[in-house]
Amino acid sequence: MNNDFIISLLSGTLRTSTPIILAALGQVYTQKAGIMDLSVEGTMIIGCLVGFMTAFFTQNLIVGMLCAGIAGMAIGAFMAYLSITVKANQVIAGTALTMFGTGFASYLYRVVFGVRKLPPVVQNFAPVNFGKLGEIPFVGPVFFSHNGTFYFALILVLVTWFVMEKTVFGLQVKAVGEYPSAADAKGIKVGLIRYSSVILGGLYSGLAGATMSLGYMNTYTDHMIAGRGFIAIAVVVFARWLPVRVLLAALLFGCANTLQMRLQSIGVAVPSQLLQALPYILTVLVLLGVSKYVNFPGGFGIPYSRNEK
């Protein structure tokens, strides 16, 4: 394998993992707070559409990202309402919201844009200019050739780590997920912290969705998320909810996915369908390898109610 192949593979890896890093980071809050949130996929598609739509009309990508974040928070709030206030089964709530998100995004797109001969497009995020850094052989094209969304995701890795490890809020998130009744007894508003966490998760997912339409591509289509939300849910688990590991795990998945594409292109004699399954098989294998060390938060998936013993 020559140098170009590896450069292409690695830079593709960083690119393809960006939305997964973001969505999985959001799930650090959500899952650590004890909520199993299967709505990520639906939230991402909503973020993808809303981000694109607002960027299209305002001609401003940042506004697009912001609005995608807000839309993500709205879906997060919906999920929080169902899983915390209604105390609904979280599997059903998440599945319902993914259904809702998929339907709603598709519907809204048609209502807003109608049927066009050519799809509406925006000028998407351009690669960040790192000057001389970009010219360093190997390192330049691999690390310094991407648009802002990737570096934004990297920054959020640090932010998430900081929030979870260094702030009172992060500690409270962990407490309400691990042992909500203890948190309650300490005067922490379990519902409030759980709401905040799920909404934060929604924010990240919304942003993740928008990176697909504004960073990765420059338009919106209905099937743009294509399971990336579910991958994020898997990634955060085998990263054991540690932001830096989330980064690595997402990169691993991105790498497997990019590798299968590159292998197909150069004509490896394996049926394309089997190569396409590679990232998912790898995810299962990694999960099997690390699961022994994965301890879900004590209150994971269980609605908290003060009066239940």
Next chain:
Amino acid sequence: MSEYAVQMMNISKYFGSQAANDHVDFTLRSGTIHGLLGENGAGKTTLMNVLFGLQNADEGKILVFGEELALEHSPKEGMRRGIGMVHQHFKLVRTMTVTENFLLGLKISRYPLLNPRVVKKRILQLSGDFTLNIDPDAKIGNLSVGEQQRVEILSALYRDASVLILDEPTAVLTPEEAQEFFVILKALRKAGKSIILISHHLDEIIQIADEVTVLKNGKVAGTAKIDASVRKEDLSRMMVGRDVLFDFDTQRKLCGEDKLVVQNLCAKNERGLVALKDLSFAVRRGEILAIAGVDGNGQKELCEVLVGLRKSTQGSFQLEGKDLTGKSPACIIANHVSYIPEDRQTAGLVMSWSIRDNLILKMFRSKAVSGALFLHKKKIDTVAEDLSKAYAIKSQGLDTEVKNLSGGNQQKVILARELSQGPSLLVASNPTRGLDIGAMEYVRQQMLDVRNAGGAVLLVSADLEEIFQIADRILVMYGGRSMGIVMPQEGVEIVGQMMAGICNKELYV
């Protein structure tokens, strides 16, 4: 400072149609220790939850230091008004350190960032002031129960609690730990704190409380000042409404061959550390062998190995000559081994199921309640009805969810399930922990009955009083080893020394 730290007037709290607190009046004087007594389910914990704010009363009035506290207040508000509570089940996050647990309770508005150093310093200072001996960096999960308890107390003190609610704090402590604990309580009282102490051990109340309130069926059954004239019997009569028999007929009727023989048993604990080392002993037919020892010296692992929940790493054990080492729980159950687990709520019962279903958890495969494929509803009803009568389970019907039963009645459900088959070996782990004296008496009598029927009983207990009351022989465990066997006549002192690992009697078993 006002004369009364807490005044609760006319408090009522309903769960569904049942009144857990029924027009209760309760007064705590400043700077005193107030005992709160009552049978299981009398409403003690509920009353304290209402005071602290974890649950809200349906009617009544609460004054704290003379000022009214809204009925619908939150724990946060309770803490702000100086109330601290140490719960029956500790409210500590086991995956976090002591310091982190403290940080959790602090106000975030002014300090969004964690600053563990400040907190650590204060923990060390407070811990020194009241000789609590707490390492701020220890993980809660690695602390003994006694230590966790002290963490809880410290946590209340940290938040400047002037009223401390302690819900059955001694239930999980060894007698030595309990005595140390009382020293701390006295120091706190001296420092001007007002303390509410819930306990089922009347001796303790008499020893340390200034006043006592007794609850019965959600109502106040009486209040008394503790002075030299108060006797245990008075209190127990107030609680149960009759005299409680604490003199069992322990005379041995049968005593025969070895039933359970344990040889050189070794095992590891969850963390992979050695928990049992070369343990050998035998329990005879018609005998109660008690295992005494400070919690965490291998008793739990021993029980688990004997009932098949844990694999031994070496050694073996035989029941009636049959080797059961490494057999599955199902196989061991089939050999008539019964087990009363220490943690009845998480390991002994399906809390959200009915009494009926909990009663047949073990026997649902037997012909008594099922056919070739199906469970027989009618047969189950009869069996459950009979058992609940025989074991005097107090409930609103067999459909009652077990989680709504009092601790004593929960334990009775387990006893009914485990003893109804006439066990050949009964392994009982702290079976009376947290039970009121009435229930305690009942459970001890049941164990004696098993013994008298020719069964072998292995009683693991941290309660020396219990051990000396009903055991025929006492094996002391320390660090996963046997320190030797003691006869009850030899006295408590030697057992205490052996429990502390000072004296090894191994040689003259």
Next chain:
Amino acid sequence: GGSKEVTEKTGDSGTKPLKIAVILPGKIDDVSFNQAFYEGMKQIESEQGSAISVTYVEDVYEVADIEPALMDFASRGYDLIFGHGFQFMEPIIKVAEQFPDTCFALGTGYKSVINSCVYDVKLGQGGYLMGALAALITETGKIGVIGGGDASEIYRGHEGFKMGARSINPNIVIQEFYTGDWRDAAKAKEGALGMYDSGVDVIWHSGDGIGLGVVNAGLQSDKLVLSNIINQNVLAPNNVVSGIDYRWDLVIREIVQDVLDGNFLNRENKFYWIDVANKGLQVSSFNQFKDKYPASVFEKMDEIEKGILDGTIVIPEFEK
């Protein structure tokens, strides 16, 4: 059979218009397979005026839902029903037997009955043209082709592409990639970026919605793209050189006319093709690239087109 005959009052003309239903597996704005057909049908609609009335249903993606859709239209008295995709083949055959007076048209496939037809595209020809063009304009000697699912019509196109390219330069390096999905444009983009990274400078895409991803990759890497089905030049004027355009309106017109004329139901084995010969397959306009390449390129393309027409270039059926 059907339960409910819906007889609709028609406006002023008095004659009943031909009721046509179009069932599409994807969305009508996918800038590809479905949209091309939708637009072709729209054109016929405007030509025929009140003689026909058309109902469109999009996104019928689940195979189990096809038959009820066909049944529903047939039983409500629709005269001509299009099922735009190979997966409609078996359902059409089943339903057509129950509704002998209804006409059915299947988009790509190989089986028909007396009241159904197949319309298809000689994608091998289109691919051949694109392959030749790619080989003519590549500077690196490396070209690529990206498809969605590895389906027959796509496969035929890809094989044609390889054959066409090799006819120009037998030693050319051809990369091939399937996303395995008709809709995940981002995956197609990543595949295209990878090809460009490895030195490919022209890519033809042949899948449905995924084409957008390839065009976007071309735009981002500033490399060349050949579009498929609909000319996507507007999306990246400096990168989309040309492409192959489908003109479904040709076959639609023919089919509709046959039905209107009463020619449809009395014939067997009705296959309608769009190909280079009937100009249903056309190389798109080169727009601003017209002047970029020497005349020899365009001459060669014309020569190939002629060769296909007069049979000197034979493109096999490429069945797997």
Next chain:
Amino acid sequence: MKPTYNKISNIGRQMLPSVISVLCALLIGAGVLALSGFDPFESYKTLFSGAFGSRYSFSETLVKMIPILVISLGTSVAFKAQLWNIGGNGQYTMGAIVAVWVCVYSNLPVPLMLLVSFLASVAAGFLYGAFIGVMKAKLNANEVITTLMFDYIVAYFLSFLVYGPMMDPQGHGFPQSCLVSSQVLFTKLLKGTRLHSGLFLALALVVLLYLFWHTKEGFQVKMVGQNQKVARLCGLNVNRQIILTLGISAAFAAVAGWIDVMGIHGRLQDNLAGSLGSVATVVALLGGLHPFGILLSSLLFSALVVGGASMQRFCGVPFSLVTIIQSLVIVFVISSTMFGQQKQKRVKEHE
């Protein structure tokens, strides 16, 4: 005491909030329809008649109901044991693959072929689930994630088969397998419809599962779902039970795949499962994990899908709007259970 009367009025009382919330969801849906310029009354009329209006449409509703029902019955088995098997799609697909494989590549006489393919599907489904179970029990791998990932893997596997080794050699290169012999296909129950005798099997499975919950095995499944420690202590082999339960759960989905092959598809094609898996997840939970409840909720959902498709065809309402209405139904029904519970509590207090 009037036990029967009480029981009926109880069921009524339990159903009422669900019925009201379905109506609420439809009402909001009507608002959205009106806002987007569709006549809500007309649209709903079409939806209803599209699902129940004629012999054919009702038969289609039942045809759609069969796989949803059977998969969600299986889902409910796992859910009862607190095992979140949400991979109905993959398991359904696996059942279909094995069914076609046996029928196409074996030369058995017809009744035997039907039997063998059924058993093979059941076995494949069971092994599939058991494998998920082994990963869960032995390696602590979260089943939500493994079942999700397996959905993708199996979808690609199916794709591989129909584009590769199982492709119909007479199929001119189109991605599908050979048709299974028409003799093994189910008989149609109504002429001119797709309604097939698989319906009886599906209904039989409802009854079977109902009975199962009253057996000793069923009791064990529930026990493990409630509290693993207790189950272990009472002599159950919890790991074995987890593996078994997931196996049974997946076997149902595989049977659904088998039924659909024999009933409607007759062969393999890409994307055979569509969105059945996630629909089955919510249907199982909406049905309260009770076999008869699931029967009702799967009927409701298939009616929404089939009627919704009809609404799309004849009113031009995009199917995405139908999806929105579906999700609203779920949201309202789960919210209503909360309000129902609160009300009951209050009623009790005032007794």
